Amino acid sequence: MRWRDGFGQLVVEGGGSVPLEVAASYRARTRGLLGRDGVEGVVLLSPASSVHTFRMRFPLDVAYLDRHLRVIALHTVPPNRLTVPRPRARHVLEAEAGAMAEWGIRPGVRVRVELHAGRT
Numbered sequence: 001m002r003w004r005d006g007f008g009q010l011v012v013e014g015g016g017s018v019p020l021e022v023a024a025s026y027r028a029r030t031r032g033l034l035g036r037d038g039v040e041g042v043v044l045l046s047p048a049s050s051v052h053t054f055r056m057r058f059p060l061d062v063a064y065l066d067r068h069l070r071v072i073a074l075h076t077v078p079p080n081r082l083t084v085p086r087p088r089a090r091h092v093l094e095a096e097a098g099a100m101a102e103w104g105i106r107p108g109v110r111v112r113v114e115l116h117a118g119r120t
Contacts, residue, residue, distance in 0.1 A: 003046055008115035010042050010093070015104035018042050018095075020113065032094065042095040042103075044113065049089040052082045059097035063105055064089035070110045074100060 003024040010020040019041030023029045029045050037057055045051065051062055056079040064073045064086040072088055076097045093105070105111070 003044070003113070003115070006115055008113060010044070011112040011114060012104050013110040013112075015109075017114070018103050020044060022046065022113070022115070039094070039096055042093050042099070044091060044093055046091040048092040049087070050083045050085040051077070051092055051094065053077050053079050054082070056080070061093075061095045061097050061100040061105075063093040063100060065091040065093065065111070068110065069112065071105060071107050074105065074107055 003022045005025050005028045006022050008020045008022065009017040011017045021041065021043045023032060023043055023045050029048060032043065032045065032051070049064070053060055059076055059078045062075050062077050062083060063071050066072050066088050067090045069091070073086055075083070077083060093100070100106070
């Protein structure tokens with residue numbers, strides 16, 4: 001799946017939806033959540049198989065997704081860390097620590113991306 005930078009909703013299998021920001025360009029993926037004090041919803045980095053939290057101001061929940069958008073692993077990562085790349089991961093979700101459990105995002109769950117009109 002190929003996306004462009006943009007906004008939409010992340011729909012969780014068997015659950016609700018969450019505000020979504022897509023970071024698909026190199027620049028947007030590199031910038032990620034740097035300099036922010038928080039995030040409303042979730043950020044999808046694509047393509048990606050690992051993340052770093054250097055210079056981050058808060059811990060993150062990080063979910064690794066396979067090519068079918070199924071969660072293959074989920075970790076809470078404190079600031080100033082580098083995660084190990086996940087071989088099967090094609091996309092990564094980032095949210096404030098604790099948020100993914102509230103949304104029902106856990107290993108084995110599938111998610112769906114719904115972008116706002118005019119975005120692909």
